[in-house]
Amino acid sequence: MNNDIFPCLWYDGDAKESAEFYAKVFNGRITADTPMVMNIDLFGQKLMLLNGGPHFKKNASVSFMVICETEDEVQHYWDQLSEGGMILMPLDSYSWSKKYGWVQDRCGVTWQIFLGEKSGDQKIIPTLMFIHENNGKAMEAIRLYTRTFPNSKIGNVLRYGDGSEGHPIPEPAENIQHAHFEIDGYSLFCMDNSYNHQFDFNEGISMVVMTDTQEETDRYWNALTADGGRASMCGWLKDPFGFSWQIVPKRLIQLMSDPDPEKAQKVVQVMMTMQKIVIEDLEKAYNSQV
Template identity: 80%
Template sequence: MNNNIFPCLWYDGDAKQSAEFYCKVFNGGITADTPVVVNIDVFGQRLMLLNGGPQFRKNPSISFMVICETEDEVQKYWDQLLEGGMALMELGSYSWSRKYGWVQDKYGVTWQLFLGEKASDQKMIPTLMFINENNGKAQEAMELYTRIFPDSSIGNVLKYGDGSEGHSIPEPSENVQHAHFVIDNYSFFCMDSSYDHQFDFNEGISIVVMTDDQKQTDIYWNGLTSDGGRESMCGWLKDKYGLSWQIVPKRLIQLMNDSDQEKAYKVVQAMMKMQKIIIQDLEDAYQS
């Protein structure tokens, strides 16, 4: 499992309360605690919680599948996450799992609790839902992501036409009902959905990729912004499907956390003017 890739959840001031809540629910721990960023470790995986302001709201286009070993474990998480939240699919027995439920918690994050076998050593797996204009593009997206990143592969892919159970809305047979893919040893699930969803990918949930050097930064940035992607500021971008990524050199974090606060501030000021992060420009600002 790769902890250089991890989800970032956007908050309007309540990241710390949310972090404490998830640590309680999943028996995790807070690993970084600043007014802007709180990092937590859940199941040995990293989650970043960002106090970014009121601009973006999290939605179910990206949910988190938690693979549970017992019915009691599913129930324990469900009861806690449902408090102050709402059920998107009621907890019950389905053809794909003896005990499954989809819940949106009180902080707007959605969780799919699933009793079954893990597809990898990851217990918590971000699940991308390709909807609206992206409906039918899950397979194409998996192929794009696995081309860009090393140590990547597409695992099991279940299409709607593969003799699966009926759905209230007919799905094209070639659409992906459920698929597993890996980028740089980090697992994702994805699916297509023809429902008329009133939301889509946005900055409320993004995927952070920590890079070792400028070459790696350039490869990921250029690959994800190609063919209809869009550059944003401070290492943020949207790929052609509107999924938000943060491509962050590890050197940026080192310089921003320097004990010389004046130098660290210069680095932050330089970063704020960038789209793609240029490590040499950060070094120059640090030395100035």
Template identity: 70%
Template sequence: MNNNIFPCLWFNGDGKEAADFYCEIFNGKITADTPVVLNIKLFGQKLMFLNAGPQFEKNASISFTILCESEDEVQQYWNNLIKNGIILMDLAEYPWSKKYGWVRDQFGVTWQIYLGESKGDQRIIPTLMFIHQNNGQAKKAIEFYTSIFPNSKVGGILKYGEGVGNENHEISENIQHADFEIDHYTMFCMDNSHDHQFDFNEGISMVVMTDDQIQTDHLWNSLLLDGGRESMCGWLKDQFGVSWQIVPKRLLELMNDFDQPQKAQKVVEAMMGMQKIVIADLEHAYNS
């Protein structure tokens, strides 16, 4: 399983409470616990939580599909996630699944609980919904992402015109559901023409841990193509508005050098002034 790619969820101070909640539901564990950053593992998959304040709210433009192996498992997760949550689609039988439901939990994270075919060891699948100006762009996004990342491939693509539960009369050529892999990490996506009151934002981003500057430069430059926008500290938005964090592993090594806290702090200060992370400049700050 590729844990060099994983989602990052933005919380307004309640990240630890959410981490405990999910670890209890999914039998996970907290692997890093600081006031700002928490890492958890669910089904062996890494998720990062940022206790970063009220600036961004998570929404259903990126949800998490849970692939379940039995109806009882679906029911168990559903019963827990709907506590103080909001049901977006009732738990029921649908053309694509014998038992499926969509819920926004008490922390603002949306989950699609799905009884169906597994995707290897990966049980949690980030699911991108292309809406507003992006509606109809899901196929383009799949081609874009799989052209950038190594070890990528396009899986199944189901269009709305292919007759599986298109009650909302979506454009027939738009994608109802598709799966693809980027560097062996599975993602789902869909088009949707409903006028939702949200869109992609920094509330949920995708983190990519890189091995060196060459890989960092390639991903950074490629994801910015055709209208992407640079942000700070390794963050960027691609042409669709999806947020990515391109993070060299060396940054974490230098920042977490607990034997040299003053040097580690210099690295943090250097990183705070960067857009794309430059490893050589981090090394210089550490050694200065």
């Protein structure tokens, strides 16, 4: 499984509490524990939790589909994730799944618990909802993402015109009801939705892409900021649909983790001035004399 691409959840000081909760719910393990960053491993998948402050709140524009093999497994996750949370679609039998429910847990993260078959070995699949001015653009986004990343493919695509499934709001026939795609072997789902939700994509949930070289960093950065995307700070960007990505060279993590705190701090200081991360400038800071 490709763990160079993984989701990042934004927190205001409570990342550790959330990491411990998910490790318990999904029988996972915490793999990094720092005041700023918690990493957890769930079913061999990496999830990053970032204590970034009060600026952003997670919302249901990005949810996480959990593919379950038995009804008991669905119930097990549902009972824990719904406790203290908010039910968005009750756990029930639907035309697309014998047992399914949609819930926002007490930590603000949204989950779709689904009885069905996995298309690969990835059990938890981020699901992007294209709403407001992005409604109707899910397929455009899929094409951008799959042509940007290597080893990508478009899987099953179900349009609303292919069968309504009793959706409460009429949707254009060409809009995406559900689609599966992979970027460099990492699975995602997406959908269009016409409902006037009181939220949209923000930095509360982003995707991290770890890169090996400057050329790779540049390629992703340029592709995702083109045609209406925009650069942010410290390797963050918004793509043309407002979805947030972090393009992070692995060398940055190595230099920031140097046992010499003075060298590591110099790297951090230079990184804080950057939009796109430039490895050469990090190396210069690391090797500079005090």
